Amino acid sequence: MAANALADDGWNIVQKNFRGTRGEVDIVAVRDDVISFIEVKSWETLPMENLEHSISRSKLRRIVAASREFLAQNPGYDGFRACYEVFFVSGGRIERISDVLG
Numbered sequence: 001m002a003a004n005a006l007a008d009d010g011w012n013i014v015q016k017n018f019r020g021t022r023g024e025v026d027i028v029a030v031r032d033d034v035i036s037f038i039e040v041k042s043w044e045t046l047p048m049e050n051l052e053h054s055i056s057r058s059k060l061r062r063i064v065a066a067s068r069e070f071l072a073q074n075p076g077y078d079g080f081r082a083c084y085e086v087f088f089v090s091g092g093r094i095e096r097i098s099d100v101l102g
Helices: 002-008 057-073
Strands: 012-019 026-033 034-042 081-090 093-097
Touching: 002 012, 002 026, 002 034, 002 081, 002 093, 012 057, 026 057, 034 057, 057 081
Parallel strands: 034 081
Antiparallel strands: 012 026, 026 034, 081 093
């Protein structure tokens, strides 16, 4: 669902479920000169009040580490501006938090 929403918004899905040696990224997408590394969480598995706390600092560090591995393996994205997002999904609804490291 998150990948479809991104595609509908003009993003190209580069990879789903990228696993590096130090972490993983659920979705990697590009649009223009931006590459986005996206964590997807389900409301079905987490109560709404805990969603904000579901992405810990250590989880963010693992996502960033995985994104660096992805970029090292894919030099065609050199010069792209990296951003980090979280999508919370429930049924037909998506809550998107952009620039989570900003």
